[in-house]
Amino acid sequence: MDMTKFSSRRRGWLLLAVGAASLVAGCHSKPTGQVVATIDGDEITLTELNAELASMQIPAGADKKLVQNAALERIVERKVLAKAARTDGLDQNPEFIVRRQQLEDALLVQMLAKKVAGSMKAPAAGQVDKYMTDNSNMFAARTIYTVDQLQFDTPKRQDYVKGLAAAKTMDDVTKVLDSNGIKYQRGNAQMDSAMVPAPMMAQILKVPSGEPFVVPMGAKVAVSVITGNKPAPMTGDQVRPFATNAVRNAELGKMLQQRLAAEKAKVKIQYQPGFSAPPAGTPGAPGALPAPGGATPSN
Incomplete structure (x- = not known):
């Protein structure tokens, strides 16, 4: 036997054994x-x-x-x-793979929003003053409304929309939903005018007293009738910081929408026949951008 080869082979096994022991x-x-x-x-x-x-x-x-x-x-x-x-x-599992991709995409979008927010300058005093004037429903004219409310998951079909538009009472609303086989939950709720965009609040207040109004909420739809209200103006030290944060969030939303438009212009998006982007403002069609975080007014 060639002892040189044997010794070399033995040294090799010893080195492997020592390496494995080190790893363990x-x-x-x-x-x-x-x-x-x-x-x-x-x-x-x-x-x-x-x-x-x-x-x-x-x-x-x-x-x-x-x-x-x-x-x-x-x-x-x-x-x-x-x-x-x-x-x-x-x-x-295919479901895991899809959901992991959703979570990864959502996290990346949140981090992009955080990066954009980090590059923003503090709003000027004049901007904050104008925002407070233009959105008085959040400040001096803030009101807490009590509502009789129906909530239901946004249906895939939109047949019910015309029926709701013609409804004059909550009984009319329930008839429309029942006839379309839409399950719903009903109860009393509160609506804080400070948490509703000023244009939407203005439209709600134009609805005749006692008539229902519809508010899409992403995966759900709410139909409500105002049954009472209580003035709750925002006062004291919380006003200015809240307004400043609201201005920042509004600006962040604009910047993200601009970035989204620019990025969509760079890519080619194709839909299979029967699929398409929904018209702007379609109920239950939320965008991909995260809702900017903000302060919540205290009662």
Whole structure:
């Protein structure tokens, strides 16, 4: 036997064995530095933990260490269950693949909005003053309305729209929905004029007393009748910051729409026969842009 070849081969196996042992040791080493935990060697980083904490509603005065550990455990449990789902092959499920793409796209759009917002300048005092005047329903003339309201999922067919447009009472509305086989929920609700765009609020107030008005809400449609109102003007220190934030959100919305129009002009969009972009203002046809975050007035 050629002892040179044997020794060389033996050294090779020894090196592989040592390398494998090092890998095993590395997989089970204690987390340090930016790594706060591991699951079978898969790292959970401090960045992930901070992102988890940022998504939580943390009560004032809560024990920070306790909250941090609870957030970390939530990540651990989620990852363990996700690993189990992959073991069961669910990551190859068509529904998962589609939903993962939806979530990824939505997150990218949110991050784009955040980037655009970060480049914006603070609105001038004159802009804020004009906004407060043009949108008095949010400030001096703010009103809380009580409404008798029907809500239902936006139907795929639009046959019901003409019937609702002709309805003069809520009884008329229920007849239209019943005749079209549309299930709905009815109850009393509140409508804060500060949370309704000024043009829409102006249209609502033009509706004759006691007659219903329709408000599309993305995946749902609301039909309401005003049954009462209570003045709730915004006053004090909250007014100016709220108005400033509202101006920023309005400007952000315009900038994102401009970016969307510019990007759509760069690409070729084709629809299969029978599919198309809905007409502007179609009920239940929300856009892809995220709704800008804003302050909510307190009563």
